[in-house]
Amino acid sequence: MITSFLLKSLDRSIVVVVAILLGLAIAIPALNLLTAPDHPLHVPTFLVSLFGKYLTYALLALALDLVWGFCGILSLGHAAFFALGGYAMGMYLMRQIGARGSYGNPLLPDFMVFLNWKELPWFWQGFDMFWFAALMVVLVPGLLAFVFGWFAFRSRVNGVYLSIITQAMTYALLLAFFRNDMGFGGNNGLTDFKDILGFNIQADGTRAALFAASALTLALCLVLTTAIVRSKYGKVLVAVRDAESRTRFLGYRVEHIKLFAFTVSAMMAGIAGALYVPQVGIINPGEFEPGNSIEVVIWTAVGGRGTLIGPIVGAILVNGGKSIFTAAFPEFWLFALGGLFVFVTLFLPKGVVGTASAYLARRKAHRRAADAENARDNLVAEPMAAE
Amino acid sequence: MYRILQTLLITLCLLVSAHVTGLRAADDLGALISALGTAKLAELDDRIAALAKSGDPRVIPVLEALGEGNLYARKADGGVFLTTEKGTNLVLVDPLDGADIGEVPKGELQKIKVNNAVRRAVRSALGGLTLFSADAEARLKAAQSMRQTPNAGALEAIETALAAEKDAAVRKTLDEARAVTLLVSDRPDDDKRAAIKALAEGGGREALGVLTSALSSADASLKPDIEAALQRIEQAQAFWNAGQNVWYGLSLGSVLLLAAIGLAITFGVMGIINMAHGEMVMLGAYTTFLVQDVIRGSYPALFDWSLAIALPLAFLVTGIVGLAIERSVIRFLYGRPLETLLATWGISLILQQSVRSIFGPTNREVGNPSWMAGAFELGGLTITWNRLWIIVFALAVFAALLFLLKRTSMGLRMRAVTQNRHMASSMGIRTPWVDALTFALGSGIAGMAGVALSQIDNVSPNLGQGYIIDSFMVVVFGGVGNLWGTLVGAFSLGILNKFLEPYAGAVLGKILVLVLIILFIQKKPRGLFALKGRAVEA
Numbered sequence: 001m002i003t004s005f006l007l008k009s010l011d012r013s014i015v016v017v018v019a020i021l022l023g024l025a026i027a028i029p030a031l032n033l034l035t036a037p038d039h040p041l042h043v044p045t046f047l048v049s050l051f052g053k054y055l056t057y058a059l060l061a062l063a064l065d066l067v068w069g070f071c072g073i074l075s076l077g078h079a080a081f082f083a084l085g086g087y088a089m090g091m092y093l094m095r096q097i098g099a100r101g102s103y104g105n106p107l108l109p110d111f112m113v114f115l116n117w118k119e120l121p122w123f124w125q126g127f128d129m130f131w132f133a134a135l136m137v138v139l140v141p142g143l144l145a146f147v148f149g150w151f152a153f154r155s156r157v158n159g160v161y162l163s164i165i166t167q168a169m170t171y172a173l174l175l176a177f178f179r180n181d182m183g184f185g186g187n188n189g190l191t192d193f194k195d196i197l198g199f200n201i202q203a204d205g206t207r208a209a210l211f212a213a214s215a216l217t218l219a220l221c222l223v224l225t226t227a228i229v230r231s232k233y234g235k236v237l238v239a240v241r242d243a244e245s246r247t248r249f250l251g252y253r254v255e256h257i258k259l260f261a262f263t264v265s266a267m268m269a270g271i272a273g274a275l276y277v278p279q280v281g282i283i284n285p286g287e288f289e290p291g292n293s294i295e296v297v298i299w300t301a302v303g304g305r306g307t308l309i310g311p312i313v314g315a316i317l318v319n320g321g322k323s324i325f326t327a328a329f330p331e332f333w334l335f336a337l338g339g340l341f342v343f344v345t346l347f348l349p350k351g352v353v354g355t356a357s358a359y360l361a362r363r364k365a366h367r368r369a370a371d372a373e374n375a376r377d378n379l380v381a382e383p384m385a386a387e
Numbered sequence: 388m389y390r391i392l393q394t395l396l397i398t399l400c401l402l403v404s405a406h407v408t409g410l411r412a413a414d415d416l417g418a419l420i421s422a423l424g425t426a427k428l429a430e431l432d433d434r435i436a437a438l439a440k441s442g443d444p445r446v447i448p449v450l451e452a453l454g455e456g457n458l459y460a461r462k463a464d465g466g467v468f469l470t471t472e473k474g475t476n477l478v479l480v481d482p483l484d485g486a487d488i489g490e491v492p493k494g495e496l497q498k499i500k501v502n503n504a505v506r507r508a509v510r511s512a513l514g515g516l517t518l519f520s521a522d523a524e525a526r527l528k529a530a531q532s533m534r535q536t537p538n539a540g541a542l543e544a545i546e547t548a549l550a551a552e553k554d555a556a557v558r559k560t561l562d563e564a565r566a567v568t569l570l571v572s573d574r575p576d577d578d579k580r581a582a583i584k585a586l587a588e589g590g591g592r593e594a595l596g597v598l599t600s601a602l603s604s605a606d607a608s609l610k611p612d613i614e615a616a617l618q619r620i621e622q623a624q625a626f627w628n629a630g631q632n633v634w635y636g637l638s639l640g641s642v643l644l645l646a647a648i649g650l651a652i653t654f655g656v657m658g659i660i661n662m663a664h665g666e667m668v669m670l671g672a673y674t675t676f677l678v679q680d681v682i683r684g685s686y687p688a689l690f691d692w693s694l695a696i697a698l699p700l701a702f703l704v705t706g707i708v709g710l711a712i713e714r715s716v717i718r719f720l721y722g723r724p725l726e727t728l729l730a731t732w733g734i735s736l737i738l739q740q741s742v743r744s745i746f747g748p749t750n751r752e753v754g755n756p757s758w759m760a761g762a763f764e765l766g767g768l769t770i771t772w773n774r775l776w777i778i779v780f781a782l783a784v785f786a787a788l789l790f791l792l793k794r795t796s797m798g799l800r801m802r803a804v805t806q807n808r809h810m811a812s813s814m815g816i817r818t819p820w821v822d823a824l825t826f827a828l829g830s831g832i833a834g835m836a837g838v839a840l841s842q843i844d845n846v847s848p849n850l851g852q853g854y855i856i857d858s859f860m861v862v863v864f865g866g867v868g869n870l871w872g873t874l875v876g877a878f879s880l881g882i883l884n885k886f887l888e889p890y891a892g893a894v895l896g897k898i899l900v901l902v903l904i905i906l907f908i909q910k911k912p913r914g915l916f917a918l919k920g921r922a923v924e925a
Binding site: 155156157167169178179297337349 | 658660662716719720724725726727728729730732733734735736737739740741743744852856859860863894895897898901902904905906908909910912913
């Protein structure tokens with residue numbers, strides 16, 4: 001029944017994107033592992049990781065789109081959920097290093113030995129088990145979002161105010177994680193990872209597998225969000241976005257509806273962060289920078305807010321552009337990014353995908369109208385011919 | 388004839404005796420110095436004390452050389468010389484007249500050995516000697532070092548110096564040094580009690596430290612006195628600490644107010660989430676840098692006026708930039724606050740990168756004019772002039788802005804447009820121009836804030852980013868659309884921050900403040916002073 005529900009709710013473009021993602025999940029690792037390094041179609045390992053990083057960004061943008069595009073909550077703190085998921089994964093990876101750190105301590109990560117800590121803090125317990133870390137990747141951001149959203153939505157903190165307090169949240173976390181006493185590696189964060197699930201994290205095979213995992217997760221989350229958005233709940237979500245007071249007066253518990261979307265979105269952001277860390281090889285407090293969260297917003301805006309494919313396209317486009325520009329003209333990148341912000345808000349309020357689909361829809365309608373016109377003409381013409 | 392002979396004889400005698408006494412003095416010092424060469428390690432202390440007692444300035448280089456291990460005795464005749472190393476030879480200098488005696492191989496000389504105890508004795512003897520230096524700065528330093536490490540032997544020297552001292556600051560330090568030294572000496576207990584009392588009255592961290600260390604070694608009879616004095620100082624310190632915290636809080640609050648006040652206009656009054664606000668502050672700071680650069684190059688005499696010149700220029704520059712931003716971007720986005728956030732964030736990136744490309748990514752040097760440098764003491768508070776001026780300036784800007792908004796026709800129009808655009812437009816107000824000018828005003832004020840903040844912060848392309856989040860917090864906390872709210876918000880956040888800092892540390896204090904603001908907004912979603920009425924929902 002669930003499958004039929006899912007199938008029903010997917011429209012063609014989503015199916016296409018999911019198919020592309022699944023195809024990439026097979027093709028890129030295959031091209032990386034099975035072709036010779038000098039083969040024209042060979043994908044070098046660094047590119048596999050780079051593309052994998054884009055996909056995790058795309059997942060983050062998708063998560064933001066669920067709350068911003070469909071519920072009207074502009075969260076300026078989504079990078080915080082991303083980073084929290086990343087830290088949970090980072091802690092697992094740190095525990096996997098074991099006695100191979102520079103200080104050779106079998107239990108404590110290097111930075112704790114360096115700070116003269118004698119035993120593992122309580123919140124590091126259990127992170128040596130993957131299932132526990134994976135659970136925390138979802139639970140920690142989810143719980144933070146739940147508590148934060150519970151208070152914020154219940155007291156009807158809206159619009160700009162909500163945006164600003166989410167920014168304050170990520171800023172507070174940034175400051176907190178910079179502290180050495182917090183027990184998360186302070187300034188340097190967590191790095192020098194060795195293994196994931198027993199596989200060498202630097203190995204080509206692991207990288208390819210991580211890429212495939214990112215693509216699959218993104219596809220899964222895309223299907224999930226589509227299901228959410230197309231469901232009855234999704235309709236109410238959009239209603240909250242467009243006319244919050246009216247929805248409340250119709251008898252819906254607006255705060256519960258928002259809270260659900262916000263929490264799910266934070267969990268997705270956490271998963272994105274957890275996939276990001278092993279591919280990039282480091283997580284540090286810089287990920288909490290308020291600027292990062294705002295950048296996520298621009299990916300979503302460029303791709304098209306309120307469309308589910310848009311954020312994926314936007315994240316890949318902007319980050320691809322960033323990789324190319326920062327290498328070719330490092331001075332120019334911030335100008336380009338800044339200009340992009342202004343251009344998109346002024347001229348592309350629906351984003352690339354939104355504008356394109358609107359254009360297609362218009363052309364379709366136009367063609368249909370033209371067809372109808374033709375048909376009527378024919379109808380009119382035939383009797384004339386018959387005469 | 389006889390008389391002449393007599394006179395001659397007397398003159399001769401006088402001359403000879405004068406010569407002899409001169410020789411005696413030189414001989415004394417010479418003997419004292421030579422005595423260093425023959426002394427055993429245990430005797431050196433006494434010999435150093437004897438040298439220091441002479442009060443002769445020529446002793447200073449000798450003692451310094453001794454402390455550094457550059458004092459040698461000649462094996463042949465026991466003469467003592469200052470030396471400097473030159474290859475395997477030593478260059479000898481006479482300790483009395485500083486005459487260069489020449490190079491001698493090392494083997495002919497014997498180094499006068501010193502240990503740490505001797506070095507300490509040398510240091511305190513030198514401290515005592517510099518107490519009589521002609522330079523007030525040197526005397527102050529000597530007095531401070533004697534206060535830091537009291538040495539009973541130096542008490543007499545301190546008292547002699549105190550009797551001769553004229554400089555008030557040096558006298559005060561000497562007084563404290565004397566009291567401290569008295570405590571470790573073998574003077575009668577009554578004197579010590581008086582000294583404890585004097586120290587308690589003077590207060591200060593040094594007195595606290597000295598009394599605490601004296602407490603452990605003092606006689607049982609003195610202990611209650613010392614404890615009472617300690618308590619007294621601690622109370623006074625707690626009081627002044629609270630005062631200092633309030634002062635720091637006011638200072639931080641004024642900085643927050645300056646940074647936020649322009650935002651109170653663009654965000655609070657106009658509803659634009661102006662993320663480029665921080666960059667306006669930065670542009671103001673760079674204007675100050677440029678003005679000072681020109682002044683340094685061409686009119687150095689005007690340097691003290693540089694800020695006065697920079698203020699209107701910064702207002703103008705950032706005002707024009709603001710005007711351009713409003714006309715080219717923001718006017719298309721009214722009523723869509725979240726979109727203004729994105730667009731202005733983009734603008735802020737562009738402005739940052741422009742400044743980085745033009746001026747380079749590193750900090751630029753902006754100097755303090757002389758009237759802003761330095762500090763003065765007010766009771767137990769240390770108040771720096773630049774902080775004081777910034778508080779005054781912030782309040783002045785606030786007052787001027789309030790006057791502009793509440794008492795001028797331009798302000799009336801601004802308020803009319805922000806409260807009810809359509810009605811204002813129907814009354815014949817040109818709303819687009821009022822919008823543009825309001826935004827320019829907010830930006831201009833941010834630029835003036837930049838002039839002030841350039842005095843206490845690093846002028847770099849990232850200057851503005853540090854202020855943007857705090858500014859938003861202040862405006863939201865105080866209540867959007869209310870200037871008084873911004874004032875109260877800025878100062879209460881500033882003081883709260885500084886009172887949390889001693890207990891929680893600077894970073895944790897800041898985190899706590901952020902968490903408190905987040906919780907506060909749950910309670911009062913519209914800030915401290917919320918606007919009432921229909922305008923709220925619009």
